[in-house]
Amino acid sequence: MRVGLFIYNLLYGLSLPALLTVAKFTSEKRGGFSVKRRFLSFPSKSKVKGRDIWIHCASIGEVNSARPLIEKLKDRAIVTTFTDYGADRALKLFPEIPVYVIPPDMKLFTDRFVKSLGAKKLLVYETEIWPSLLTSAIEQKVEVYFVSGKITESSFSLYKRFSSVLSYIFESSVFLARSDEDAERARKLNFAKVKTVGDLKFDSVTEPKPINVSIGNRFPIIVWGSTHEGEEELAGKIHVKLKEEFPGILTIVAPRHVGRAESLRSLLPGKTVLRTQSKGVPSDTDFYVVDTVGELPSFYGLGDIAVIGGTFNEKVGGHNPLEPMVSAVPVVVGPHYSHFREIISKVKECIIFSTSENLFDKISLLLKNDELRHRIGTCGKKVLEKERGVTERILKEVFA
Structure with missing residues (x-):
């Protein structure tokens, strides 16, 4: 040796x-x-x-x-x-x-x-x-x-x-x-x-499967995906402020580690329902917490805006921003995305960048501007389609 x-x-x-x-x-x-x-x-x-x-x-x-x-x-x-x-x-x-x-x-x-x-x-x-x-x-x-x-x-x-x-x-x-x-x-x-x-991540995102959940006619639906410590509290604060302008708001929170889901009940300032508790979302629900594995892409597809977890926690470095893009959902990313810097550089024209301090303003702007929300969402999906084909390039090299 x-x-x-x-x-x-x-x-x-x-x-x-x-x-x-x-x-x-x-x-x-x-x-x-x-x-x-x-x-x-x-x-x-x-x-x-x-x-x-x-x-x-x-x-x-x-x-x-x-x-x-x-x-x-x-x-x-x-x-x-x-x-x-x-x-x-x-x-x-x-x-x-x-x-x-x-x-x-x-x-x-x-x-x-x-x-x-x-x-x-x-x-x-x-x-x-x-x-x-x-x-x-x-x-x-x-x-x-x-x-x-x-x-x-x-x-x-x-x-x-x-x-x-x-x-x-x-x-x-x-x-x-x-x-x-x-x-x-x-x-x-x-x-x-x-x-x-x-990057294989461009090939890995596919159209999400239909999901068995009853939400009703809610607007807006904000999906926080793969959240970490501190980000759920931020989601709660934003929800409370947005509810003053949009009383029908529903915030869906999918913690990165589902073992944390139960503890979020005490962190989120409103009625909270767990996914495993109910496949129906009562009309007075503020927060629907996804405590299952593998369903996040489908929940992204239900959203009006997706906020990428890990990007508002400097210890994490972000998570995949492409999953909501396949459903043409506009994406909001925080300042910490070092693990996905290369991907984000390719889709930066299709992302709303934000800090914790101005996140409310950025989301509020998107919700009040249907044309901007549609343009950002469509932009992401087009870039995603353009970058595909990585799997075949890898196989060509491996089996040359």
Whole structure:
């Protein structure tokens, strides 16, 4: 084992008990954390027989974004995730595909895990880098591709700092970048091959399915999607002010982590109904909280305006602004969108940018101007259609 990787494994092993404890604690509100899944649920030959493409996604958001790629390869694919809730989402979307949570990132475990998969190609969505896992794959002659790969400035600096551990991985892998900027950073890290293919998120959004919910004739409907701490309080304040001008307003709140949903009852200043509590929204309801997984795109489609969660919380860096655009719903984005900067740069003409301080004014303007609301919504959908085709470009490179 290389010196850098040996030291990494040693430190990782010493830290593992603490890491597992922290992971179990922090995952309580996100669907749980299973130690058994990581240590004992290794693939069996019978389940992965004939499946030679291994697709890895970090968590639930990445599984959703990689969906079109997984669908194209579903007869040959094995899917792995880092989180339990990511795996649960993959199992729900693709019940016919074997899905596993990756083991702790020590060669002792990853060598066995990779061997049990028996895959020929590994497609890592975006840039989920686990040194031992990837080294095990490369040593066992698995072709490694980073698809729709991204490398932020901060990540670039980190990867350079730990080049003694990561250089072998980079020099043995293909980087199919989401943007030219990501591709340029990948070249500086000496990836074996680099090419820009685009962002899979443009392919991952599809027309939402009709949803079983009875709302009635409410206007306006404001949908806050994938919200985090502090954003629900902001949604509540905006709702109260808007209600003075629009008494029929309904605010739909979909917290990023559904485990937080029940606690929102005490945060939101009005009658609050949970999705799991009722599929009907009583006429006097102020807030309808979506405490289910996978229904947010359909709720976006019901909205007059969509506010993207994570963009008003500087610790998060935003969530996908494309999901409402497929339904031609105008999108409002806060100041913190570092994780989606590249996507937002391509659709910036179709977005209303706001701060917490002027959010009420921006939403009020949209609601009072039907023409502006329609123009912003239509603009987003047109750009989305123009940027599609990433899946086919990835497959062309992988199977060239």
